[in-house]
Amino acid sequence: xxxxxxxxxxxxxxxxxxxxxxxxxSLPVEAPDPVAPKVVPGAPTGVTLSVTSATSLQVIFGxxxxxxxxxxxxxxxxxxxxxxxxxxxxxxxxxxxNGSPFYVDIFGLTTGTYYFVRVKAKNSQGYGVHxxxxxxxxxxxQRPSPPTNVRLGVTxxxxxxxxxxxxxxxxxxxxxxxxxxxxxxxxFQSGSLPPNGGFVVVGPTARSHTIELLTSAxxxxxxxxxxxxxxxxxxxxxxxxxxxxxLQPPGKPFSLTAVAGSTQGRIEVSWQRPRIPWHEIPCSTDxxxxxxxPTPYGGTLPSSDGGDDIVEYELExxxxxxxxxxxxxRRTYTGFTAVLDNxxxxxPYFVRVLARxxxxxxxxxxxxxxxAP
Numbered sequence: 506x507x508x509x510x511x512x513x514x515x516x517x518x519x520x521x522x523x524x525x526x527x528x529x530x531s532l533p534v535e536a537p538d539p540v541a542p543k544v545v546p547g548a549p550t551g552v553t554l555s556v557t558s559a560t561s562l563q564v565i566f567g568x569x570x571x572x573x574x575x576x577x578x579x580x581x582x583x584x585x586x587x588x589x590x591x592x593x594x595x596x597x598x599x600x601x602x603n604g605s606p607f608y609v610d611i612f613g614l615t616t617g618t619y620y621f622v623r624v625k626a627k628n629s630q631g632y633g634v635h636x637x638x639x640x641x642x643x644x645x646x647q648r649p650s651p652p653t654n655v656r657l658g659v660t661x662x663x664x665x666x667x668x669x670x671x672x673x674x675x676x677x678x679x680x681x682x683x684x685x686x687x688x689x690x691x692x693f694q695s696g697s698l699p700p701n702g703g704f705v706v707v708g709p710t711a712r713s714h715t716i717e718l719l720t721s722a723x724x725x726x727x728x729x730x731x732x733x734x735x736x737x738x739x740x741x742x743x744x745x746x747x748x749x750x751x752l753q754p755p756g757k758p759f760s761l762t763a764v765a766g767s768t769q770g771r772i773e774v775s776w777q778r779p780r781i782p783w784h785e786i787p788c789s790t791d792x793x794x795x796x797x798x799p800t801p802y803g804g805t806l807p808s809s810d811g812g813d814d815i816v817e818y819e820l821e822x823x824x825x826x827x828x829x830x831x832x833x834x835r836r837t838y839t840g841f842t843a844v845l846d847n848x849x850x851x852x853p854y855f856v857r858v859l860a861r862x863x864x865x866x867x868x869x870x871x872x873x874x875x876x877a878p
Contacts, residue, residue, distance in 0.1 A: 546626040547571035548636035549580065551606065556735070559616045559647040559677055564638055566624050567605040575628040582609050584622045588641070614645045617677030646677030649731045651741035658784030661812025662721045662752045663801060667743055668713040668786035669729050678733040680709045687716055687727045691746065701725075710792040715808075717799055719750045753811035755860035755867040756782045758818060763856045763875040770850050770877055774820060774843040776858050776870065779809045783867050813862040820858045826872065828855065848877040 521533040547569040557563045564582055583595040598609050614620060619642045625635040652669040660666045667685055688695050688702040695702055700718040707714055719725060726747045728740040756779030763774045780797060781787050788798035788809065798807040806814075820843050823833030832849065848854060857872040 543574040543628070543630050545630045546573040546575075546577055546628050546633040548634045549624045549626050550636070552622075552624050552636045552638045554622050554638040554640060554643050556643055556645055557610065558645060560612065560614050560645050562611045562614060562620060562622065562643055562645055564609050564611065564622050564624060565606050566609075566636070567607070569626050569633065572626075573628050573630055573633065575630065577626050577628055579627050580607065580609075580624055581627065581632060582611070582622065582624050583635070584611055584614075584620045586618060586620060588621050590621065590623070617644050617646060617675075619644045644677055646733065646735055648735045649676040649678075649680055649733050649738045650674045651738045652683065652729045652731050653741070655727075655729050655741045655743045656786060657727050657743035657745055657748050658782060658786045659748050659751055659753055660715060660782045660784070660788065660798065661801060661808045662750050663719050663812070664715050664717050664788075664799065664808055665719060665725055665727065665748055665750060666713060666715045666782060666784065666786045666788055667727050667729065669741070670712065672731045672738060675731075676733050676735060676738075678735065680731050680733055682709055682732045683707050683711060684730040684732065684737065685714050685716070685727065686730075686740070687725050689723050689725060691726050693726065693728065708791070710790075712790045713787050715788040715799055718802070721750045724749045752813050752864045754783050754865040755779050755811050755815050755862055756785070756809045757868050757870045758858050758860055759870060761856070761858055761870045761873050763854075763873045765875055765878040766844065766846075768846075768878070770846060770848045772822070772845040772848060772854060772856070772875055772877055774845065774856055774858070776818070776841055778806075778815070778841070779860050779867065780807070782809050783811060810860070811862055811864055811867075813864050815860045815862050817861050818858050819861060819866065820856065821869070822854050822856045824852060824854060826855050826874070828857070828872075850877055852877055 519539045521535040523533040524531040550567040552566040555563050580598045583593050585593045621642045622638040623635040625632045650672040654670040656668050658666045684706050686704040724747045727743040731738040758776040760777040766773045787795045789796040798809045801808050817837045819837050821835045824830040853876045855872045855874045857869040859869045860867045
């Protein structure tokens, strides 16, 4: 047992006093009541913190291993938005008759705000040292609302692409992932195995995903969930609610540039193969980074061509931005560069380009303009 000044803490001691002179000791006088050595208690044990709602936390703790030699009369639970516990709020909890562990709820908190929590015990000598919770802070939160702007696009005859935006309300906690589900039945209970039914989980910065190995003989329904630490949101069904894979026109060419050529009246143009399908939903994203479309089974190029090889590019140039001027024209190319000659020197020209496969023509790229030398 702990000893203080040679005495056992918490154990009552009786005392008496005798006086002494040259003749010896007097008869002793006894103190009327025994006294036990006492100090403030030690720190509470097992202090843990958990989320109970969007506006409340719960702290659980046990009695101190050292009560200071006296009964614990109450506990003080403190919380603050600062780890240094400035602007601290608190509540007291009387020791419960059923013993530890003790449960104390903290209500009226701000959703999404992180709170630091600590607890200390009190006996007749006062409050002892505090014990910080584990984890040291938490944010009251709830499940997020569903993703927004969930849209479904047909990418090829074996692929569909779904895109979405974050929930309007994340529940007070960061979105940790998204779950995309698809099925051949609108109830999502067909029991079909992949690829006709299934799900995939992607990271919190993803904003689109392409479902592969589908068949053009079936319609597929798609929905998306958002997750945070409290769990998953309700689902958001795509718009349209379902789609059937089929071949498509190519997406827009990108990285179009037009520069003045080396001779008078010449403009040199270049572009790159489409990277985003015709429906303009990137096949896959990681934050602002666009990831190339999957390569179809047996293919060699990303499926942003609609699932059918691009056979040519059509370039249009014009003196006006609406391409309705009299000085302009259209030309087709099989590569990624073009040279426009015999243009009016000193005149600005607007240029745009589209891709074409046997299904049809894709949309024009955004135009660029340059002045002919």
